[in-house]
Amino acid sequence: MPFVIQMPKLGHAMTEGTVLRWHKRAGDKVAQGDPVLTVETDKAEVEVEAPAEGVIARLAAAEGDVVQVGGELAVIALKGESIPADEPKAKSAAVPQSAAPAAASKAVTAAPSARGRVIASPRAKRIAAEAGIELAAISGTGPDGMITEDDVRRAGAKPAAPSPASPASEAAALAPARREKLTRIQAVGARNLTQSWQQIPHFVQMVRVDMSQAMQRRRSLNAGGAKITVTDLILAAVVRALGENPRVNASYSDGEMLIYDRINLGIAVDTPDGLVVPVIHDAQSMDLQAISARASELAGKAREKKLMPRDLEGATFTVSNLGAYGVENGTPVIFAPQAALMFVGAIRDEVLAVEGKPEIRPAMQIAIAYDHRGIDGATASRFTTRVKQLLEEKSEAGKTEAAPHRKRDVIVSSAASGSLRVDAAYGAMRWSLDGDDGAGPDPVSSFLGALGGCLLMSLRVAAQVRGVTIGRVSVHAQSNEKGHVKEIQVELDVETALDDDKLHRLVEVAERGCHIRALIRDDVAFKMTVRRLNAA
Amino acid sequence: MDRSLKLQIYRNMILSRRLEERIAELIKAGQVGGFMHPGVGQEALQCAAIAALRRDDYLLYAHRGVAYWVARGIPLEKVLCDLAGREGGTNRGKGGVMRVVYPELGVLGESGTLGGCFPIATGAGLSIKVKGGDQAVLCFFGDGTSNRGTFHESMNLCAVRKLPVVFLCENNGWAVSMPTERSTAVRDIADRAKGYAVPGKVVDGNDPEQVYDAVVEALKRARSGEGPSLIEAKTYRLWGHWIGDPDSYRSREEVEKHWRHDPIPAFEEKLAKEGVLTDSMRSEIDAEARAKIDRAVEFMQKQPSPRPDSALEDVFA
Amino acid sequence: MRTITYAQGIKEALVEEMRRDPTVILYGEDVANFGGIFRITSGLKEEFGENRVFDTPISENAFVGAGVGAALTGLRPVVELQFADFLFTTGDEIVLKAGMWRYGHGGAYKIPLVVRCPSGAAGVGPEHGQCPEAFFMHTPGLKIVSPSNPADAKGLLKAAIRDDNPVLYFEHKLLYAAKGEISDDPDYLVPLGKAAIAREGDALTLVAISAMVPKALAVADRLAKEGHHIEVIDPRSLCPFDRPAIVESVKKTGKIVVAEESYRTLGVGAEIGAMLMEEALEYLDRPLRRVAIPDVPIPTATVLEQFVIPNEEKIYQACRELLA
Incomplete structure (x- = not known):
């Protein structure tokens, strides 16, 4: 099945979005994650990415079109699929929610969409421009509610209202050097500020x-x-x-x-x-x-x-x-x-x-x-x-404040060729890793120990800063069964009277403040569960 | 072959060899950007075969070397201008050195696709026959090209309609990197003539006299309405497929061995023995060739490039 | 004025031009003894002799290429392919030799060659039923004509034979029996590159090619009864293409339908659409509609073939959609 990219819902209040720019055209190949288009919502411009590898079979909206959330934006023929035939669309049936049909559903009464885009044939536009007729005032009877030549001719009897500037005031009239349309975000901001100010x-x-x-x-x-x-x-x-x-x-x-x-x-x-x-x-x-x-x-x-x-x-x-x-x-x-x-x-x-x-x-x-x-x-x-x-x-x-990190300087050396034991030195401190003679933990265990330790310290600091009390805390950190380290699970046990919400927020802060946690690569899954210790 | 004909062939061989050496220098120095397939080692058969043509015969040369044009008498200046893509050549920058054309001497041009020459040669033969003339067509091609379907269709069509076409195969043992024994099931390309009830003959392509005699005989047959012939001239390509070919597919020993059979010193030796060529004549011919080439290069270098928008001309008559 | 068939028009053109010019020759598979599988050339060998009218072996590469070689050396060959589809067997000779030999050699030679290509679906399936004009519109150096009636069949073929360039002459198999009037002028020529307005009107421009023209005219009749007077344009030549004729018509009507027996993608209609974008966008009052073969090979069984080949009803519906 071809995949249909729909207008995403990018915010709670979002009901529609504007197609700002297409980055791909029909026929272009896309890999999963390639940006396909940029959509503008009231708040931001957002890139919509290809959900899968394939070929863009069809774009269902033009730049500038306003599309309802869930409306079709583009169709991707997945790898191995043929591009669906580009048959003339049977009116709105084929593309129920694309931009033009959004006007089509109320086509006969209002071709000029409420959002300012007038759908008219190039010929109708030319004739209207020549006759000085305002297209926005005309109802379209053509396909998808398009204003046609006939519509303009019918409207010919009532040309656009004359310009309010009278000849006498023409000299004083201030003609802008250029007009810059506000972006959608700016326009929304303007509305909002007006409201605030008033x-x-x-x-x-x-x-x-x-x-x-x-x-x-x-x-x-x-x-x-x-x-x-x-x-x-x-x-x-x-x-x-x-x-x-x-x-x-x-x-x-x-x-x-x-x-x-x-x-x-x-x-x-x-x-x-x-x-x-x-x-x-x-x-x-x-x-x-x-x-x-x-x-x-x-x-x-x-x-x-x-x-x-x-x-x-x-x-x-x-x-x-x-x-x-x-x-x-x-x-x-x-x-x-x-x-x-x-x-x-x-x-x-x-x-x-x-x-x-x-x-x-x-x-x-x-x-x-x-x-x-x-x-x-x-x-x-x-x-x-x-x-x-x-x-x-x-x-x-x-x-x-949580102690900022400062430079650390650890020296690790391996002494004997027949042994996997390594010795680490930090200032006056000495410890060993992965000795086959049991001189110390292996590097992963050592890391898990560092992680748990750092998390606990971070948690203590966060609690102090907030003036909340926590009792005993412990961490059980483990890595996955075998193979490369792909997953780290941490069980954090905390003895506290804090409510769940506050506790979780505190743990979040602790996690963010933990320098070792920050070292875990993004592709290593990190799962932390928080449990309460019963007060002793 | 009389003495003057031998000397004419020898002169053309020397002029061709010197010209290719000069073209290689020009290309390597970046002075011209031409795409040139050198014919060093194959000049004997090319010069001798063309020496057998009448002025009103048609020629379809192959893509290897300059000797065809030299032997047919096309001015070197024109060849060099085509090579350089300048005005003053024969094709106004449209076809490069691969499409030197000269209607006055029946030089019909060249097919960029190998084997495209055969149907064209067949058509020229058809034209002669329809008009009732006694000209003939000489069509050069390589051993590799004899595997194109057009070769077989054309041989057959010429044979059934008895068209005056002489097919001359230059078998130099290699189609770029493909040795003939791996590309071609028959040992001798000439054997293929049997399939079309056409005479097929193998000659030593490095011996101008053998080639000349075979072509004369085939042309006679063509002019008398007996139809086409196939001649296979065995030779060897001494340089790479193009100027700049790393030539990594052949052993140095093999190439060295063939340099010992370079047709030019062999023909010199023969002509010297026969008393046709003296040492002083030899240096004179060489100096004359170099001087001609110098003049032609100088002419070429003064020629302008074609007008860019002339690219839009010559599509339709 | 006389009434003749399309097949007669082709034959008359051949006979008249061969009589007029001894360098015109005619050959192909089965054209001499048998008179051609569509019997267009019967009797020609008898009149002009085996030297000028002859049969060839099944060797399209050799004999089409020989047409180029013969044209280079002073003849005006007319080569008959049994089916237009066989153009594909001889792609090098058509595209690179006929189309580009002159150009590649700096205009040193002319190539007055005509290749006759019987085209069109007639229950003969994917390899004998195509109208492949559009493929060759894409290659420089070839002229292309597709007559739709006896007068054009004759006038265009005579003009093609006299032209100094290679011409692919597409004769539609289903039109051979079509009848029409023609002038008796022995020099009746239809210039290459000139479209015909097959019917005047102002409601819509219907461009139809080859066998689509009679269908288009029937559609025009039907629409006239409904009060819509459409214009039918028959380009006749696809290269050179009479762009102004179509642009002028669209300026008048604002609506265009193209009916062709080619595949839809990059067909003649696609080129017309692109041309209108460039030259007449502001005159378009409706989107372009193409009635063409969906991009499938042409099936053999009649019921399948008729499903994919544009017919009167499909053309009518496309027009109605734009006239709504």
Whole structure:
């Protein structure tokens, strides 16, 4: 059976998508995973890949066509199949959901689709253009609702309305040099912002932040090999402040505030195609390292246009950092339905009064816009000043962060030719591996030990940071039966009173913070199950 | 063969050999991009056979070497311009050196597909017969090409219609990398003539006199309405299949052995013994050949390339 | 004016041109003693002698190639293939020799050769029933004609014989008995490369080739009764192809159907469609419709053959679809 590529559902709210670009044409060979087309949803451009090897038998939609979710996009003749005959389509029966028939179902009444594409024969277009007739006003009677010459001729009696510009005002009329259509994403954004601006009573609080401590902290963290940016520190501070001020991590809806315990942080990223706002989901369970890594990953994906719709959905609070452009301050517009948005200005050396004396310090301004319908000035002030305070406080918090990796330096040597024993040395420590004389574990066991150990340490650190208590913990790590290492199973036993949700979030953080876990190749299956130990 | 005919054949052999050596230099130096199949070692049979033709006979040469054109009297300048793809040649850059053509001398051109020559030769023979003339057609081909179906269809058609065509096989032992004994079931290509009730004769292709006599006899038969003949001239290709052929399929010993039977020194020796060729004549003929070639190369190098859009011309008459 | 058959038209052309020009010869399998398997050439050997009209062995490569050789050396051969399908047995001689010898040799020679190719499905199956014009439209250097009526059969063949280029002359087997009027002018020539408007109209352009033309005319009658006056164009020559004739008609009608007995993919209709994209897109009011053989070989049994060969009903339906 040929495989039909359908318009994928790329987001909860997605009902249709636009075919932006075809990367393949009918007759092209495709391998599994080859990009076939790029689809634009309200939120992102997404590449749709070939599900199997074969030949593109037919494209069912043109670039620019809007196709319903589940609608046919292309047909792939699988390897060994012949390409289905390209017989004239029996109206919409052959291609029930392709773009043109989407108009066909209501063809007789409305050929100009609601989404702006007018389906008309080239001849009809020429005649309409010559006669100055607006095609969008004409009903199509041709195949698939296409506007034909006859339709235009019939409409000839009522030509398009004259241009509103009267001759007298012509000289003053401003003719654009060119028109640029907004992309779908931009257009959706425009609609959303209009709505936000019109419906949300904004108020904005601005504070100046002394960034000398934050800069200091960043330097010391990065000296240990990490790559933390100032933005990462700001994001981490925002996450913490949101956790303490949940009413800001919320949205107003029809007389009530929806307050979230998940913190999904939107971060505005500038790309050549405009601003996009990917989301760091569940930032509440991430440490600084994890936030930093995720922010950098999302920014990279944004620039490479590889964001998936899920990367763009569900933000509860947004940080917009335009500091890189030298902007010091601004009054931001909230992205509805979020209740607040923070604007971050450029860091500059400023003269600040420190303990009564003028000092030159790196400083920046932040401006936070709040939805006044659900957040009052006092609540907002607590949040605003908490962010400031977290960024300015002396770097004791550093010790609660997961220890960044620092350089290790292990020397391994094999002494005797007749033995598989190897000896490892790290500083003053000595141990052996895979001695046939039983001098030490084999390398895989040693690795599993390192993995388990690291996971446990990471878990302890995460618990400390969050101030939660866990009792005994143990790890049972095992590899698959035989052959190459293809699978690693870890059973993690934890003695704790935490509820399931919190426990799992904690384990997630621990896993992310585990350096050894990060070394396991993607094609090695890693399975972790978490069990509770009964309190002793 | 009289003395002047022998000298004419000898002169053409020398001129052909020197020209090919020069062409090889030009190609290796990158001065011309021609695709040339050298005929070094096969000049004797080519020059001798063509010497037997009348001016109004038709010629279909094979793809190996320049001796056909030299012996037929096509100006070297034209051959070189075709090789270089310039104006001033015979085919305006359309066919390269593989399609030298000269209607004034009955040179019909060349088939790019091996064996495409046979039906064309048959058609030329048909033309002569329909018009009642006494010309003949000489069609060269290689041992490998004798395995094309067109050879058999054409031999048979010429035989049943008694068309004046002389089929001359240059058996040099190799079809690119394929030795004749592996490609061809019969020992002598000439044996195939029996299948079409046509005379078939084997001659030493490195002996100009044997070749000349056989072709004269076959042409006489053709002109008198008795039909086609097949001559097989045994020879050897001393150079590679094309200029640049690594020639890895033949042993050096085999090639060395055949260099000892190079037709040019052998013919020189014979002519010297007969008192036809003296040492001073020999150097004179060689110098004359080199001078002619120098002039032709100089002419070729001054010729312009064809107009690019002339690529669109000559499709239809 | 006289009424003759298509077969007579071909024969008259041969006889008249052979009388007119002694360099015209005619040969092929069974053409002399038997008069051709379709009996077109009976009596010609008697009139012109065995030197100019003769039978050949079953050697298409040799005798088609010999046609090229004879044309190079001053004759105007007319070579008969028993079936157009046999063109494929002699691909080198047709495509590379007839089509390209002149070009490859810089225009040194002319090739006034006519190859007669009886074409068309007539219960003879995949290797004797094709209309393979489109294959040869793709090769440079060959002229191609496909007459649809006795007058064109005669006029095009006479013009082909007088032309200095190789011409593939496709004569449809099912048209041999078709009757039509013709002028008595001994120099009645139909120029190569000129389409005929077989019927004028403005509702739709129906391009029909060879045996599709009579079917197209019947469809036009039927549609006229329904109030649609369509234009039927018979290209007659497929190379050179009268592009302006079709473009002009489409400018008038905005709708086009191509009916051909070729395979659909890359058939004549495909070329016409591509040409209209290039030259007349803004005049098209409907998508092009092609009525052609689905891409299968031609089966032998009548019921199967008739399923794949375009017929009046299929052409009518295609037109109706566009006229709706």
